[in-house]
Amino acid sequence: xxxxxxxxxxxxxxxxxxxxxxxxxxxxxxxxxxxxxxxxxxxxxxxxxxxxxxxxxxxxxxxxxxxxxxxxxxxxxxxxxxxxxxxxxxxxxxxxxxxxxxxxxxxxxxxxxxxxxxxxxxxxxxxxxxxxxxxxxxxxxxxxxxxxxxxxxxxxxxxxxxxxxxxxxxxxxxxxxxxxxxxxxxxxxxxxxxxxxxxxxxxxxxxxxxxxxxxxxxxxxxxxxxxxxxxxxxxxxxxxxxxxxxxxxxxxxxxxxxxxxxxxxxxxxxxxxxxxxxxxxxxxxxxxxxxxxxxxxxxxxxxxxxxxxxxxxxxxxxxxxxxxxxxxxxxxxxxxxxxxxxxxxxxxxxxxxxxxxxxxxxxxxxxxxxxxxxxx
Ligand SMILES: C[S@@+](CC[C@H](N)C(=O)[O-])C[C@H]1O[C@@H](n2cnc3c(N)ncnc32)[C@H](O)[C@@H]1O
Numbered sequence: 001x002x003x004x005x006x007x008x009x010x011x012x013x014x015x016x017x018x019x020x021x022x023x024x025x026x027x028x029x030x031x032x033x034x035x036x037x038x039x040x041x042x043x044x045x046x047x048x049x050x051x052x053x054x055x056x057x058x059x060x061x062x063x064x065x066x067x068x069x070x071x072x073x074x075x076x077x078x079x080x081x082x083x084x085x086x087x088x089x090x091x092x093x094x095x096x097x098x099x100x101x102x103x104x105x106x107x108x109x110x111x112x113x114x115x116x117x118x119x120x121x122x123x124x125x126x127x128x129x130x131x132x133x134x135x136x137x138x139x140x141x142x143x144x145x146x147x148x149x150x151x152x153x154x155x156x157x158x159x160x161x162x163x164x165x166x167x168x169x170x171x172x173x174x175x176x177x178x179x180x181x182x183x184x185x186x187x188x189x190x191x192x193x194x195x196x197x198x199x200x201x202x203x204x205x206x207x208x209x210x211x212x213x214x215x216x217x218x219x220x221x222x223x224x225x226x227x228x229x230x231x232x233x234x235x236x237x238x239x240x241x242x243x244x245x246x247x248x249x250x251x252x253x254x255x256x257x258x259x260x261x262x263x264x265x266x267x268x269x270x271x272x273x274x275x276x277x278x279x280x281x282x283x284x285x286x287x288x289x290x291x292x293x294x295x296x297x298x299x300x301x302x303x304x305x306x307x308x309x310x311x312x313x314x315x316x317x318x319x320x321x322x323x324x325x326x327x328x329x330x331x332x333x334x335x336x337x338x339x340x341x342x343x344x345x346x347x348x349x350x351x352x353x354x355x356x357x358x359x360x361x362x363x364x365x366x367x368x369x370x371x372x373x374x375x376x
Contacts, residue, residue, distance in 0.1 A: 001282075001285075004049075005049065005285055008042060008047055008049070008284050008285070009282055009283055009284045009285050011042055012035075012036070012039060012042040012043065012283050012284040013199050013200075013283055013284075015035070015039060015042065016032065016035055016036070016039075016181075016199075016200070016283060017183055017199055017200075019031075019035060020181065020182060020183055020200075021183065025182055025183065026180050026181070026182050026203055026205065027180055027181055028167055028168075028178060028180045028181075029165075029166065029167060029168040029178075029179055029180055029181060029267075029279075030165040030166060030167045030227075030228065031165070031180075032180070032181040032200075032279070033165040033166065033279070033288050034165040036279065036283045036284060036288055037163065037165075037287075037288060038122055038123075039284075040124075042284055043284060044284055044285070044286065044287055044288070045122060045123040045125070045126070045163070046122075046123060046124065046125060047125060047284060048125050049285070051098075051126075051287065052064060052067050052098050052099050052101075053067065054067060054068070055273070056272045056273045060272075060273070061270050061271050061272055061273065061286065061287055062270040062273060062287060063273070064098060064101075064158060064159050065158060065159075065248070065314070065341055065347060065351070066098070066101040066102035066105060066158060067098070067099065067101050068337050068338075068340055068341065068347075069334065069337040069338040069340070069341060070101075070105050070334070071323060071326050071327060071330065071334065071338040071341070072102070072105065072318070072338070072341055073101070073102050073104070073105020073106050073108075073109060074105060074109050074326055075318045075321040075322060075323040075326060076102070076105075076106065076156075076246075076318075076321060077105070077106050077109035077110050078321040078322050078365055078366075079246065079317075079321050079355075079364065079365050079366040080092065080106060080110065080154050080156070080246075081109075081110055081113060082364065082365050083154045083243070083244040083246075083357075083364070084110075084113055084114070084153075084154055086244070086362050087152075087153075087154070087242055087243045087244055087357070087358070088242075089152050089153045089154065089242060089243050090113065090114060090115040090116070090153070091114070091115060091116045091117070091118065091151075091152065091153030091154070091243075092106065092114050092116075092117045092118070092153055092154050092155075092156065093118050093119075093120060093151065093153055093154070093155045093156070094117070094118070094119050094120070094155075094156045094157070095120050095121070095155070095156070095157040095160045096120075096121055096122070096123070096157060096158075096159070096160035096163065097119040097121055097126070097130050098126060098130075098158075098159075099126070099129050099130065099133060100119075100129060100130035100131075100132075100133030100134050101133065102156070102158055103117055103119065103130065103133070103134055103141065104133055104134060106156075107134070107137055107140070107141075114140070115140070116140060116142065116153075117134075117137070117140055117141045117142070118141075118142045118143070118144055119141065119142070119143050119144070120143075120144050120145070120146065120147060121143070121145075122145075127143055130143075131143075147235065147236065147239050148239065149239060150239055150241050151239050151240055151241065151243075152240065152241050152242040152243050153243045154243055154244050154245070154246070155236065155240065155243065155244070155245035155246070156245070156246055156247075156248075157245075157246075157247045157248070157249075158247075158248045158249070159248070159249055159250075160247070160249070161226075161229045161232075161247055161249045161251075161292045161297065162249050162250060162251070162289040162290060162291065162292055163287070163289060164226065164228045164229040164232060165228050166224040166225065166226050166228070166229075166267070166290040167209065167224065167225050167226075167227065168180070168222065168223075168224055168265065168267070169207065169209055169210070169211060169222075169223055169224070169225060170204055170220070170221070170222045170223075171215065171219075171220060171221040171222075172204065172220050173220075174218050175206070176206075176207055176209070176210060177204035177205055177206055177207055178204065178205050178206075178207035178209055179202055179203075179204050179222070180202075180203055180204070180205060181200050181201070181202065181203065181280065182200070182201055182202075182203035183199060183200065183201070184199055184200065184201050185201075200280040200283075201280070202280070209225065211223050211225060211258050212225070212254055212258070212293070212295075212296065213254055213255070213258045215258055215260055216260045217260050219260070219263060220263065221260075221263045222263065222264055222265040223257075223258060223262070223265050223266075224265055224266065224267065224290045224291075225293075226290070226292070226293055226296055229292065229296070229297065229300075230296050230297065230299075230300035231300075233297055233300040233301050233304070233306075233356075234300050234301075234303065234304040237300075237301055237304030237305055237306045237356075238304055238305075240306070240358055241358065242358050242359070243357070243358055244309065244355065244356065244357040244358070244364075245306070245355070245356040245357075246353060246354070246355050246356075246366075247292075247297065247353070247354050247356075248314060248317075248351060248352070248353045249291075249292045249351065249352065250291050250292065250350045250351050250352070251291040251292030251293060251294050251352060252291065252292075252293070252294065252352075253293075253294055253295045253311075253372075253375045253376045254293050254294075254295035254296065254376075255295075255375070257291065257293045257295070258293075264277075265290070266290050266291035267279060267288065267289070267290050268288075268289050268290070269286040269287060269288050269289075270286060270287040270289070271285060271286035271287070292352075294311060294352055294354055294376055295376045297354055298311070298354065298373075298376045301356045305358075306356040306357060306358060307356065307357050307358075307359070307360065307361040308354070308355070308356060308357075308361065308373055308376070309355030309356060309357050309361050309362070309364040309367060310353075310354075310355045310364055310366065310367025310371045310373055311352060311353070311354045311355070311367070311371065311372050311373045311375070311376055312352065312353055312366065312367050312370050312371055312372055313348060313349050313351070313352055313353075313370070313372070314341065314342075314347055314348055314349075314351035314352060314353055315341070315342040315343070315344065315347075315348030315349060315351075316369065316370035317353040317366040317367070318341055318342060318366075319342065319369075320365055320366050320367065320368050320369055320370070321365055321366050323338065323341070323342065326338075327339070352372075353366060355367060
């Protein structure tokens with residue numbers, strides 16, 4: 001580990017340790033995840049280390065669809081263009097815009113149909129990168145750190161819901177607990193993480209919280225609930241006066257999410273294009289994510305007055321949006337990368353797209369075949 005990374009994780013670890021001590025020795029995993037990802041200047045999405053890129057050689061940790069292929073944004077533009085026309089709006093809002101790659105692809109594909117493109121991101125470090133990527137669009141592109149009280153247009157979020165903090169629930173010996181984070185009783189040296197034992201340990205507390213569906217059986221079971229992502233959708237629904245929203249992410253409907261056999265939960269870390277399941281180590285240096293419960297997203301949206309336009313696998317959605325003809329016109333390397341967006345064992349099946357709208361639902365191109373809304 002280089003010295004910048006070492007000093008970053010050391011400082012963040014001691015901040016977290018202080019927060020845990022101040023809270024009486026225990027914080028929920030949602031609090032831990034929020035601090036690990038978003039502590040100003042130190043958290044994974046708030047520090048200056050590179051995150052998104054194609055290969056580990058660039059110092060990046062993971063690749064997302066718009067980074068993988070420009071054809072992702074070109075295909076999505078079909079759906080966005082239809083949504084702009086249908087809702088008679090001319091603004092796009094993108095949450096968590098990463099390097100700005102998707103914004104670039106959409107602005108190029110949609111041209112003057114987009115009067116204003118606003119990026120809402122918690123990450124100040126990524127904003128600088130987005131400003132560079134999008135400089136030539138001038139004042140058509142704006143940045144906001146939170147949503148305005150009223151808005152209209154088409155809203156997008158690629159791999160944003162998975163970055164929202166989750167609470168962990170664990171059933172042990174038939175009893176449910178909330179799993180949180182405590183300080184190791186005798187840390188070897190809490191200021192020297194990465195050398196020896198991590199400073200943090202899991203600690204479970206009795207809870208009245210339960211997963212949204214009963215988990216059949218009595219076996220030990222670890223899972224997550226997503227109050228922050230659902231609150232985010234409710235806030236969006238309250239503020240979106242006219243428009244539509246599309247969220248793309250890995251996840252499942254709740255019957256699959258809370259399947260009795262998925263007993264180890266879905267929390268995952270990403271660093272240098274490797275995945276691991278230990279968020280307590282190397283804090284600030286790796287992404288921490290959880291899969292999305294798309295049923296919870298659809299219900300939160302409906303409760304707050306939005307309709308569901310559709311729900312489909314990413315592969316199906318992109319094919320409905322015309323990715324295949326775009327691929328035939330592309331050079332072989334571009335075609336090969338775009339193919340990963342579709343293939344079931346890559347991003348085609350695990351990644352899903354959910355579409356939401358104000359007012360009456362309309363027939364959205366991306367869900368014209370293979371809509372799985374009935375599975376939510
Ligand atoms: C995995 S990255 C995805 C980046 C990009 N969308 C892409 O596909 O390359 C997750 C992004 O979501 C942002 N994020 C998480 N929660 C957010 C929220 N409540 N509002 C805005 N951005 C958020 C993070 O700061 C980060 O930039």
